[in-house]
Amino acid sequence: MRLSLGEKSFQWTNNVVLTLFALSALYPFVYMTALALNEGLDAVKGGIYLFPREFTWVNVSTVVTNPLVQNAFGISAARTMLGTASGVIITGICAFGLSFRQLPGRRWLTLYFLVPMLFSGGLIPYFITLRDLGLVNTFWVYVIPHVLNVWNLLVMRSFFENIPDAIIEAAEIDGANTLRIFWSIVIPTSMPMLAAITLFTAVFHWNYWFDGAFFVNSLELKPLQTFLQTMLANAEAAQNLRQGANVQEINDAASKAVTPMALRMAVVVLGTVPILVVYPFLQRYFVQGVLIGGVKE
């Protein structure tokens, strides 16, 4: 196919523009990793933009061996696992129950779940409710309020509704009860959708920092993202990260001048790596997820 001069130059410009945009999406992560792997005092001089100049593991090892960071990482991991499992299961069984067209009162039940999408009480009454329920300053505030997600409920329900009735009726004739149908027919046929929703829920839990910042006071209950948020507002807090590293390392670190900035970068990398590592393998499911939600109508 022959291209005109104008089209050729368009193709060129387009390639260049999109390459730049794609690299701009990647670059900040490369940059921060380089800073996390560079000696702190040396980094202050500037000029590190792509690779570490004075390579060292000391920032990363200080951070990784720090009990505060380990604890925050553990809280994040725990809330992600528990929150995702409970969120997908409870929303999933609820959606399945609602997907029966002949269910008496179905219209009212659906309306009951829809109203909170239209009107919310706002943050302050929500906070007071959490406090009255005894959830404030406990780990469970990260999990329980999120076990039902109305948006996921709607996506799952319409997906379940589209499973042909004939399959389910055949199973009923064979004597399978509702639970058995859900387990051995509905779940296997909905796998791609369930995978997508599981992933989105997991990413949400890993990244969410708001509840840790405003509904929880104890430092030992803060998830990693909230921990990062605290250090964002107060750079000197990163100095505390040196505590807990063993004496040898502190001397070592002192001689190599570990700076708060370098330590913060190391925690940032720690908070981003789990997502960046799994992302390439799971990207396909995420994209599917958007399209499942999008073609709902």
Add this chain to the structure above:
Amino acid sequence: MKSIKTAVIRGIWKYRWQYLMILPGFIVIFLFSYLPMAGVQIAFRDYNIFKGIWESPWVGLEHFTFVSDPDFWTVFENTIWITVLKFGFGFPAPIVLAILLNELRNPLFKRFVQSLTYMPHFVSWIIVAYIVEVLLSHSTGLVNHLLSLAGFEKIYFMGEMSWFRPIVVITSIWKEAGWGSIIYLAAIAGIDPQLYDAAKVDGAGKWRQMWNVTLPGMMPTISIMLILSIPNLLNAGFDQIYPLQNPVNLPISEVIDTYVVRTGINLGYFGPAAAIGLAMAVVQFALVIATNQLSKKFGGSRLF
């Protein structure tokens, strides 16, 4: 009469498993959505922690004096500025990106660009705030390095109010344009290839094809997305704004959501903060209803 009753009960009994499956979700929504809705009455009460929501004395509209508070209107104006700017630049960005991606000839290169541009969607706004901090740092940041190489003065990006809005708009495009393009790429994929052939026969070049075939083919999706973005008029994005705030930019960066958190949760003025929250919820509700009407009128499909 009796037989109808037993039929109803039998109908309900038949679906007992279904009701049992719905129950946990039902309770959670009751606790975390309906109880707070009942709790909006603290906007009209003098909330006392020992008396609780239901026993605190009524104070009428006392907490609604914020409507005559110039500080509130500054915050309101800040919010509208940010939402309008984010919409103006952020809405077209994924559309343009999808069209450009669609013009790529090499499928491998296309997938490479897609994979990288989707990625920022999955990192938290906290991480984005760190990226902003290090990239724009006055002493060691890349941006200032490039500026000084090009012979310009270095800029204190986070120390000047005027840079706050551009930073918010650019980071939101950086984070969400790639991900937002997925839905538009799906729309482009649904366009009948014969339309392009017909356009070519009529002598249309690349630009005309984009303008007269691709863009009209995306129109239904674009209008749905446009309508869906209306309820966000008052939602500047707490997660994005709050981590970027500092004492210097606060006069321009304080938005309704952050203001409610600061007065309500940090300072403990529950009543006034709840009153602002309630007023915003009412406006939000009106916007959603309007959106639904618009959607019915244009797309024919109601959203709920």
